[in-house]
Amino acid sequence: MKLSNDANKVLGTFLRQYKIPTEDVNDLEEIVSMMPEDRKQIYKNVQSNPVGDLFRYSVHIRIQHLLTFTTFLLLAFTGLPIHYNDAFWAVPFNDLLGGVEVTRVIHRTLATWMVLSMVYHLFTVIGGTLQKMVEGKFDIGRSILPILKDARDFAADMAYFAGQRDNRPEMDKFMYKQKIHYFAAAFGNIVMVISGSSFLFPEFWNSILPPDIASHFQEMMRLSHPHEALLALLVIAFWHWYNVHLAPGRFPMQWTFLTGKLTREHQIEEHFLEYLRCLASLPEERSYLREVLVSKGLVSATKEIDARQNFLFDQHRQWIKEQTELGAQGDVLEDRQS
Amino acid sequence: MCHKYPKMGRVDDEGFQKAYYVIPEVFSKTVHRNVPCRDCHYYIKQLPHRPVKEGVRCDRECHSIENPSTGKPFSHKPIYDTFKKSVHGREKLETGLDNDKPYCITCHTNPLYNKEEEAPPKKITDRCVVCHEDEKFAFKWYNHTSRRIREVKRDTQDIIKLCSRCHADQELLARHKKDADDTGREIGEKYTIAAESYQNSFHGKVAKYGNKQVANCLSCHASPDNYYMSVHELRPSRDPLSPVNKNNRVKTCRQCHKTADANYAAIDPHPTDEKELNEFNYYAEIIYGIVGDTALALLVGLSLFETIGRKRDGIAWVLRNGTTWRGRSRRKRKSA
Numbered sequence: 001m002k003l004s005n006d007a008n009k010v011l012g013t014f015l016r017q018y019k020i021p022t023e024d025v026n027d028l029e030e031i032v033s034m035m036p037e038d039r040k041q042i043y044k045n046v047q048s049n050p051v052g053d054l055f056r057y058s059v060h061i062r063i064q065h066l067l068t069f070t071t072f073l074l075l076a077f078t079g080l081p082i083h084y085n086d087a088f089w090a091v092p093f094n095d096l097l098g099g100v101e102v103t104r105v106i107h108r109t110l111a112t113w114m115v116l117s118m119v120y121h122l123f124t125v126i127g128g129t130l131q132k133m134v135e136g137k138f139d140i141g142r143s144i145l146p147i148l149k150d151a152r153d154f155a156a157d158m159a160y161f162a163g164q165r166d167n168r169p170e171m172d173k174f175m176y177k178q179k180i181h182y183f184a185a186a187f188g189n190i191v192m193v194i195s196g197s198s199f200l201f202p203e204f205w206n207s208i209l210p211p212d213i214a215s216h217f218q219e220m221m222r223l224s225h226p227h228e229a230l231l232a233l234l235v236i237a238f239w240h241w242y243n244v245h246l247a248p249g250r251f252p253m254q255w256t257f258l259t260g261k262l263t264r265e266h267q268i269e270e271h272f273l274e275y276l277r278c279l280a281s282l283p284e285e286r287s288y289l290r291e292v293l294v295s296k297g298l299v300s301a302t303k304e305i306d307a308r309q310n311f312l313f314d315q316h317r318q319w320i321k322e323q324t325e326l327g328a329q330g331d332v333l334e335d336r337q338s
Numbered sequence: 339m340c341h342k343y344p345k346m347g348r349v350d351d352e353g354f355q356k357a358y359y360v361i362p363e364v365f366s367k368t369v370h371r372n373v374p375c376r377d378c379h380y381y382i383k384q385l386p387h388r389p390v391k392e393g394v395r396c397d398r399e400c401h402s403i404e405n406p407s408t409g410k411p412f413s414h415k416p417i418y419d420t421f422k423k424s425v426h427g428r429e430k431l432e433t434g435l436d437n438d439k440p441y442c443i444t445c446h447t448n449p450l451y452n453k454e455e456e457a458p459p460k461k462i463t464d465r466c467v468v469c470h471e472d473e474k475f476a477f478k479w480y481n482h483t484s485r486r487i488r489e490v491k492r493d494t495q496d497i498i499k500l501c502s503r504c505h506a507d508q509e510l511l512a513r514h515k516k517d518a519d520d521t522g523r524e525i526g527e528k529y530t531i532a533a534e535s536y537q538n539s540f541h542g543k544v545a546k547y548g549n550k551q552v553a554n555c556l557s558c559h560a561s562p563d564n565y566y567m568s569v570h571e572l573r574p575s576r577d578p579l580s581p582v583n584k585n586n587r588v589k590t591c592r593q594c595h596k597t598a599d600a601n602y603a604a605i606d607p608h609p610t611d612e613k614e615l616n617e618f619n620y621y622a623e624i625i626y627g628i629v630g631d632t633a634l635a636l637l638v639g640l641s642l643f644e645t646i647g648r649k650r651d652g653i654a655w656v657l658r659n660g661t662t663w664r665g666r667s668r669r670k671r672k673s674a
Contacts, residue, residue, distance in 0.1 A: 048660055163669065223623060
């Protein structure tokens, strides 16, 4: 496979950031050049473990997801009967919990847990990002932050779905869909926390807002809370659950939220750039893929030509050489100084 | 006399059975038990009397009851006169639109003394009779004062129900709105949606759930300076003396919301999304609806589109034997 510009850039950055040694790079170069140009052939022929093959989410993210979805669903189930209190189903539901006054207390308690989960998440992502920056391992393309490439990926994916393109775009650890979902959820959470707190602490909010905005703010919040909740619930029910449970290839469920691992075929199909990183850092994955490509007769016919065109490996080897020489010079300098 | 007989009654001109029986055992336990019939039913001049067309007026003097503070015959006239000047004020035999307005007996009944008021504790009456030799006086005094010392306000739900009897009657409201429009009379802009919009407010919802502390109609519309007087002289919000007049709202809100300021008082306690009354809410509601529906439609559309696209390359629904890509590709174009 001749690597695309995006793949070149991503893999080159990763090799440098993680200082992948020459012998691994040589192996990686070989496996990359063996890969067929049609990526579908790869993900259609690999074996996947339904509970996941390749690491994706830390235990913190998994706990945060558990906290978020349990509080979210329970908040929705307690919030809806408060909002639609006249509905035929709301009265017995509230009665079941001990009356609407109890439902309200439960709703507020859960809201506190949801806020704590948000704070926990912010600490994790900000702390984790800072740590990566300090270690020189941060790559914006690998993060959840939206970049221009996401728009290109979206357009290319639409073309693939419409049958106008042979392969899905090479997407990174987080594809455009996940970024939309993440920021929609983040926006939704913020709206819910602000609007919810404006019901709980109206005096506080109105004391800090300008007079012209204060009354409109409260009315806006009164509209926003149920609208946003309903939208979020419908998006979760129709989109998120579809994507992680019902979509072909994901049915009956993706185990990632529990195991933190993604199936190999999914990784290659939707997160090819991240898969390249896995290949770079996991010798056993390279061995496995080599075996599959050879046994299934998928080794690229243009392997030699491709290998010559993938300049990044040569560049990286050169870079390692320079680093080593610099290191040696540093050692000599240190020796002289001492 | 005659009304103590259980079968006292008749079928009126419209065919309704009317009972005129006054149960002596019940009347004797009411707050008006010491007022002779003709103190209120003053128009009865002869017995048996002719069909009654006037009804009770509460501004009469009770010649049999002396007001101990003035020595004059007792009367509800002062509060009656106050009420007449209020936005609800009307004469007893009012006709036309004013007939829709409440009269004393719309809100007030002839309440019974309750069990606790009926039976004064012995330790109190024992002390009274030391000076007040007539034990009956001590009992009456206790009935009277204990009832008034104790809080006898209607509870939140009862007040909402009481006000809603008229303020949620759409026909009545439409009648008055039309008249105000026709005659150029000033009328509150939320006059027709007062009850409905309250029900949609936080106060209304919490009240509906049975909370007794939450603000009801009179918590805001009656003055906190003298609640009992004020409920009889309710004023429209445009009146500078009304507690809900824009200049008095902060003080009114602070009865419950201690830190309320002018910003807080600007929150609308009668929220509505009617275009004429709140254009901001009206358009915000529409925009929210459009944005929500569009987002959902796009996302569901994307899921379907994606499924069709991936199915074309042979994805299956269940991960089995290590792969989900078990179907045959139906792609027409040759793969690169």
